Amino acid sequence: MAEVSFAKEIEHLKLGDGETFYGEGILAVTKALLQSGVAYVGGYQGAPVSHLLDVLVEAEDVLSDLGIHIETCTNEAAAAAMLGASINYPLRGAVTWKSIVGTNVAADALSNLASPGVIGGALIVVGEDYGEGASVIQERTHAFAVKSQLWLIDPRPNLPSLVKAVEMGFELSEASNTPVMLELRIRACHMFGSFPAKTNVAAPHSAKHRLGAAPFNYDRLSHPPVTFKQEVDKVARRLPAAQRFIVEHGLNERFGPTAGEVGIIVQGGLFNVLNGRMTLAGLSDADGNAGLPILCLNVVHPLAPEEIVRFCAGKRAVLVVEEGGPDFLEQAIGQILRKGDLNVTLHGKDVLPMAGEYTPAVVGKGLADFCRRYGIPTPALDGWLGRVAAQRAEVETLLGAPLPARPPTFCVGCPERPVFSAMKILRREIGPVHVAADIGCHAFATFEPFSQGNSILGYGMSLASAAAVSGTQTNRPVSVMGDGGFWHNGLITGAAGAVFNRTDNVLVVMNNGYSSATGQQDILSSAQAKDSRGIGLDIEGALKSIGVPWIRRVRTYGIAGMVRTLRQAITEPGKGLRVIIADGECQLARQRRIRPAVEKQVREGKRVVRQRFWVDPEVCTGDHSCIRLSGCPSLTVKPNEDPLRSDPIAHVNNDCVGCGVCGEVAHAAQLCPSFARIDIVRNPTAFDRLRRRLGDWLIARLGGPSAAPQRLQPAE
């Protein structure tokens, strides 16, 4: 069960004709799937599209009413392969994942899907994780659309457009027998807005109304000899069909006057940013009534040459606003212009950058540059650009130093943090070892204060990435992998490969019970419980079954034990893969589960012991070694109360969940005697009270606690 409850959103999914849907972009897409009569949905979690699956997983009644089959796939390859149902059968299906990474994982299945094409509409909703807030390498999904001949929709970011993109996406897919990708940038997924809802549509064939006997048709296989036929079919039939559909249904939109000396061609997803800057320049308004002709490409692949030619004909120049590289659109448009023998000057990456997010400032600069070349005055825009730069410079001068970044870090009480504390402690003893990092919360260990990680090669790839390192370094490298990455592909790509090749390697699997970084989705090894999709698969059992010779399970919060086990794994002589399963439930999930239960117990008058940690302000000397080794958000600093000292002292704030790591670190690294655990017994029993009274009495008889010294106040 994901960390957010979608009870309210599920109600929104049930809206019908005449009602208004309010909500997030990605949930509007989800609703549009239901309005389009999908028969099956699948995907793999990842920001910014996780909510699509999360909400559907919870919306059991909606799905069963409509007969929709849902799968939370083990990885994106599985999700892409799931679309195979639409190759042979008239079933509409949709899958989702985070791109570029998910698309990379899915690539093999995507090629094999694209070759025969589909009969039922197939839609792939990808979260284009690009620009601010992105957590993956910066590449464009566009390349996959081009090379596999999939169509790519990049809709204008507003909810009605997203909904239309989904509905038309299915139709385009069916009209051209080609899978369609719908790319949504981060801000579009998280956009809040509204649209007029339609009643959901049940698919004619679905889990409720099942298909009969399966026909055999060799043409539907991506297998020679028909692959050659399919290659021809893609270009000779499917591509023209798609181009015809795009033009006939007006999927791309025109804004502004029909005629004009210069025009702009923009990716749908960037229209809003462009419009914002044009509004500032006095060239548009908040409703997109542009003063220059704009062709807004809601479908960025394929382009319909006739549409481009019609837009560009008679213009002196056209600006292509296309985010990221390579400049696929600009190249394609250039070729269309050349072949159409149009004498139009093409601008794009000459005035706009090839790399990086197209923020208002970036687009504003490019727009101003373009306008200047064609004599369009944009004084407001120019002045604005100057002021933005001037304020930045002024603030920097006033501050005197750059502001520190605030990257995400491990939560309070996170079970993964102590593993890196242990690794840092061990590093002092055996020197730095190569750490192969992976995708997941544990990648936060690459930031301060741990600064551990020499490479990241993809999800579940850490162990595989250390294969040659292990063969060429003195110390065994340590690969870190989450349980999410382990089931995504780490078990086979990493562990089985290392066993097969007898590689000397150390693998630490973070067994926190969920796919935590993406919002606590259940994975194969998640415990079986009410509201859980987990089936409790055993990581240790899986490793044993593939013949891993050395497996240890360690509770992550026991730092001394973790240091010992890591030392053993890295330094002890012997051959083969060594796996440490680091057990500790995701603290966010744990708190979400136990907090209400504990509150209830306290209310009912039951005895409850709450624990938290504390730093003795008189004993702390303000060196902050503990912070450098723990990094817990609740372990912070506060001003020193000692008039003889000036450096701030460590301090545990009330966010502390009492995981004990700071105390363990103080012990394991032999730091200082400042840490203390506080046990607060709520609703103590009569025995508790008696014991305390007796103890206090005895302590008093033995001299009792001492008073602090009187400060010698200088005489007035």
Place this chain on the structure above:
Amino acid sequence: MSNAGIDSSRHPAPIKVLIAALGGEGGGVLASWLHSAAILDGHLAHGTSIPGVAQRTGATTYYLEIVPGAGQRHASTAPPVLALNAAPGEVDLVVASELLEGVRCVQAGLVTPERTTLILSTARVYTVNEKAAMGDGRLDGERLRQVAERFARASLIADLGATARELGCPISSVLLGAIAASGVLPMPEAAYRQAIAQEGKAVEANLRGFAGGLAAFRPRPAVTPEPRRAPAPDPRLADLPVAAHAVLAEGLARLADYQDEAYAQDYLGIVRRFAAMPGADAALVCELVRHLALRMSVEDVIRVAQLKLRAARLARVRAEAKAEASDIVDITEYLKPGPEEILGLLPPRAGRALLARVSHTRAFAMTVRTTRVSGFLRLRALAALRGWRRKTLRFAEEEAWRRRWLGLIERALAADPAAAREIVALAALVRGYGDTYRRGAQNFERIVAELIEPKLAGGLAHVSLADALVQARVAASKDPEGEALGATLAAIADAAARPRAAAAE
């Protein structure tokens, strides 16, 4: 070519709001309340967010646009075009729950004097680098605040986090109250309250916070702080600089508590001796008073036990942990003295002999409940060793260190008083326990051996010792591995070896 006439008067311009928060602070809830309140009041509201890795403490932003009176367009298939990003200079209201994040918005140009009302909580959530610095790595909060204030058209800059803590509610609800009070948005207070009720979570606490936020924006009469009276000089200390008196009194009290009155008088004697030396100005004496008191009250095992038996601790712990009167509170100390600390209790000869035989990584981890009789007794026994302290190895070592340090100060005073002051300050490097202490002591020795001794012996001709010591002290606090210190010392040695090249630069 001229612009086609754009008629921007047809629709009211959107009011633009940016919320900067940290993951887990309720920025998303705050945005959601604003959406609901605007919609309830008949306005069009849309927005977007960069939620970061939500609940995982990184920076997050939420952006909203509210078009007054355009609520009916929610059901339209052609809504106004939302600017997906907050654009510099075009934001009407910026709300930040943390000082640094607020200033980040200012730096990005999102807070501008022409347009932006800024609601900023000055509460700090320190970044990892600020916290992890070996000394004081905190940003200058006052400077951040001034920058924020300077670039806002109007501002409410206050510790709204403290307001939230006092009221026992999330900071997001206090911020919502402040937003309502700012008057930037068209919604009446009732709409915000209704939005909180509609969300349905912790309604009571959130309404309390909302009211607190409303109140925070009301102008309050300025309170002039009472001028601090400077303490009158102590006649007993008439021969010492007045500026040093307060700290000296603190030092005397601490050392009497640490050991005995005679020990405190030893301290005063040393201070007097140095204060009388030529070249010892008030600044040097003040620093010496402070560092000497700290060096003479080193936290050995006996001292730690003594501190942990203080009666005032329990009350303080109870308050910090928010324990209620009926709760029972236990304190469990995490102690792990190493061989130096334990064998340091023995007489010097015996202690040294044994220390030579054990690995210094052997340590004794123990947890001691000072609120229980057995734990109390154990610490009590250790604290009772106070009378024995002067006979211990640790005391002898500390005394030797002090003598050496004071000797260097004395030698430097004759030649270079500025450098002498820096040698005094160098004592700050040696502090803490275990590895931290060892590392500090090593760094000190290294600086003595590579800078102070050669200079006092007449070497390092072109090097200013005072400057070099400042550089070295700062470098030694840069990283625990001592890399920065090594580089700095090498650079100084290099400059000393090539004086002409350095002068030419």
